[in-house]
Amino acid sequence: MLHRRFLEEAIAAGLPAKGLDQAFAQKIEVSPSMWSQIKSSRPIGDTLARQIERHCEVEIGWLDRADLAADIPDPAEERFVAAARQAWRGANARGKRDLSRLLQGMARSG
Incomplete structure (x- = not known):
């Protein structure tokens, strides 16, 4: 959900779609290969979850409520x-x- 939000905002701002995955990885301070693994359903720990939440400016624990976010249409x-x-x-x-x-x-x- 945070990745999708990032992509939608970037594209709405006129950025080209190419390279946005790398830009998101940079934003959350992980390597592009790590982000690729996360996108492929690699489990993440609490430390990385809090890091992602901090860089995406959502409240702490937001990723723990992913089941709620999945019900919100984009x-x-x-x-x-x-x-x-x-x-x-x-x-x-x-x-x-x-x-x-x-x-x-x-x-x-x-």
């Missing part, structure tokens, strides 16, 4: 839902069926 998800709703409402019965099948197929393969 702006990109909200835009997708709005676009899907618009497509659904503008489609005829066949279009709705095709859209539903497409999304179900993507969910199964994801």
Whole structure:
């Protein structure tokens, strides 16, 4: 969630997407390879969690509540839902069926 927030803010500020993972790693003071491992679900300890929270300017213990943060939709998800709703409402019965099948197929393969 903190990484996604960083990416969204950087892109909104006009920064190119390339190199943002390295920039985030630098922000939280870890090596790019360590950040890559963390992104790949490598567990982190309390010391590193507090370091990340401090550099991302969130309250201490924020990362311990990750289950709560996962339920909060991000702006990109909200835009997708709005676009899907618009497509659904503008489609005829066949279009709705095709859209539903497409999304179900993507969910199964994801």
